[in-house]
Structures are given as structure tokens and as C-alpha cells.
Amino acid sequence: NAGVTQTPKFQVLKTGQSMTLQCAQDMNHNSMYWYRQDPGMGLRLIYYSASEGTTDKGEVPNGYNVSRLNKREFSLRLESAAPSQTSVYFCASRGPYSNQPQHFGDGTRLSIL
Amino acid sequence: AQRVTQPEKLLSVFKGAPVELKCNYSYSGSPELFWYVQYSRQRLQLLLRHISRESIKGFTADLNKGETSFHLKKPFAQEEDSAMYYCALSGLGGQNFVFGPGTRLSVLP
Numbered sequence: 001n002a003g004v005t006q007t008p009k010f011q012v013l014k015t016g017q018s019m020t021l022q023c024a025q026d027m028n029h030n031s032m033y034w035y036r037q038d039p040g041m042g043l044r045l046i047y048y049s050a051s052e053g054t055t056d057k058g059e060v061p062n063g064y065n066v067s068r069l070n071k072r073e074f075s076l077r078l079e080s081a082a083p084s085q086t087s088v089y090f091c092a093s094r095g096p097y098s099n100q101p102q103h104f105g106d107g108t109r110l111s112i113l
Numbered sequence: 114a115q116r117v118t119q120p121e122k123l124l125s126v127f128k129g130a131p132v133e134l135k136c137n138y139s140y141s142g143s144p145e146l147f148w149y150v151q152y153s154r155q156r157l158q159l160l161l162r163h164i165s166r167e168s169i170k171g172f173t174a175d176l177n178k179g180e181t182s183f184h185l186k187k188p189f190a191q192e193e194d195s196a197m198y199y200c201a202l203s204g205l206g207g208q209n210f211v212f213g214p215g216t217r218l219s220v221l222p
Contacts, residue, residue, distance in 0.1 A: 033210075042199065042215040043157075090156065094210065098203045099145045099164050102210060104157045 002026050006091050006105035013081045013112045021076040021108050023091030031094040032074035033102065034058075034066060036087040043090070049074055081112045115140045117202050117213035125219045126190050134185040134216050136174075136200030145203040146183040148174055149212075152196045160185075160198070170194070190220045 007022045025032065030051045035043040035058075045058030049068040063085060065077045074093075078085060088109050092102040116139045126132055138144060148160040161169045163176040163183060174185045183200060200213040 043212050092157075098209070099162070100203075101147050101149075101159045101162060102157075102201070103159075106156050 004091055004093055004103050004105035006089075006108050008108060009106065010109045011111070013078075013110065015082060015112060017081050017112075019078050019081060019110075021078075021089055021091075021110070022073070023075065023105060024073045025091075025093040025103070026072065027093060027095070027103065028071070029093035029103075030071070030096050032068065033092040033094070034064075034074070034076045035090045035092065036060065036085075037090060037107075038087050046076065046089075078110075083112050086110060086112045115144075115202055115204050115209060115211045117200050117211050119198075119200055119213040119216045121216045122214070123217045123219065125221060127221050128192055129189050132185075132187045132190045132194070132218065132220075134198050134200075134218065136183045136185065136213060138181050138183065138200075138202050140181075140202060140204055142204055144176075146174075146176055147201045147203070148172070148183075148185050149199040149201060150196050151199065151215075157199065190218075192220045192222060194218060195220045 004025045033048045034046040044060045047066040049055045052071045055066050067075045088107045090107045091105045094102045118137045146163045149157045150160045151157045172187045176183050197215050197217050199215045203210045
């Protein structure tokens with residue numbers, strides 16, 4: 001059982017390049033999330049999707065776009081990467097009930113030069 | 114509004130000493146609370162949730178609604194417990210999930 005799968009695991013970009021981070025879950029979860037984690041810092045929510053076809057901004061959405069392609073997949077796009085977006089990006093998913101936890105992927109380490 | 118605070122950014126203890134990682138929350142309804150652990154360069158993993166009242170890796174946490182706290186405790190710390198610990202709260206609705214800022218636990222030999 002794979003859980004939450006993120007690709008790629010590592011990526012180096014040049015300033016101004018674009019990139020899409022992929023996330024897929026096989027737990028039939030409704031909600032999916034994208035976070036960023038900067039060195040020595042906690043998690044900051046970028047976007048979330050409560051169900052297929054819906055997305056909402058989190059705490060730090062500027063510079064990012066998302067697509068909830070179907071129930072399984074939730075992608076994060078950087079249209080014009082900036083060095084300030086160098087971070088580790090985590091995707092998570094969760095079932096519909098309040099007593100259910102979030103399940104995380106392994107993360108994507110993104111460096112922007 | 115939901116809010117989770119973890120007052121200690123860093124907590125250092127010696128091996129074999131007791132550990133208490135503090136978590137306080139604010140929420141108007143009846144919360145569901147969780148502790149997550151993140152070892153170096155790994156994903157966040159669920160450590161325990163208050164609803165199951167379990168003990169994982171020797172850790173326990175009790176929900177105190179009067180003090181709005183959900184502190185994580187372990188009687189004897191081990192070096193392998195060194196990690197980042199996050200407290201999280203869930204309210205009604207799938208998107209209502211809030212993480213605290215995290216506490217880095219360092220267990221010294």
C-alpha cells in the first residue's frame with residue numbers, strides 16, 4: 001500500500017523556470033494538501049483541496065497554482081520559480097472525518113538557483 | 114479560530130530523563146488532537162491521536178480540556194527520540210486541520 005506518493009524527490013531549477021510537483025494518494029481520501037517546510041521551520045500550508053474539483057488558498061499561496069486532477073491526484077505548479085521558493089514540499093491527504101489524521105508523502109526537495 | 118501553540122522551539126534532555134513536550138490549543142468545539150514526529154529528512158509520521166489513548170514508542174498524551182492542553186510525555190528518553198514533534202488539531206470538516214510550529218527534541222547521550 002503506497003499511501004501518498006510524491007514525484008520527483010529532488011529537483012534543481014534556475015530562477016524563472018517552471019515546474020509541476022506531482023502527488024497521488026491511493027487511500028480514497030477526499031482532502032489533499034500542499035505544504036512547504038523551510039530549514040529549521042515548521043509547516044506552512046500553500047493550498048488545499050477538500051474534494052475533487054475544489055481548491056482553496058492556504059497561508060502562503062503566492063507564486064503557486066494547484067490542480068486537483070481527480071480524486072487521487074493533486075499537483076502543485078511553480079510558474080516562474082524564485083530562490084525564495086527553495087524548500088521541501090510535502091503533500092498530504094486525509095479522510096472525511098474529523099478524527100482522521102493527515103498522511104504525508106516523502107517530500108520533494110526543491111532548490112532554485 | 115483554531116490555533117495550536119507549542120511554546121518550546123527546542124528541548125534538550127539527557128538520555129534516560131523524562132520528557133514533556135507541551136501543546137496548547139484554542140478551539141470552540143470538541144477537538145481531535147494528534148502528535149506527529151518527523152525524523153531528520155523524513156516525512157511526518159503520525160505518532161498518536163488522543164481518541165485512541167494508545168502508547169507508541171513509550172510516548173503518551175492526555176487531552177486536558179480544562180487546560181486546553183495535549184502534552185506529549187515519555188518517562189525515559191532515548192537518543193533515537195531526537196526529532197521534530199508537531200501537535201495538530203482537527204475541527205469539523207476535512208480542511209480544518211492546524212499544525213503547531215513544532216518542537217525539536219534533542220536527546221543527549
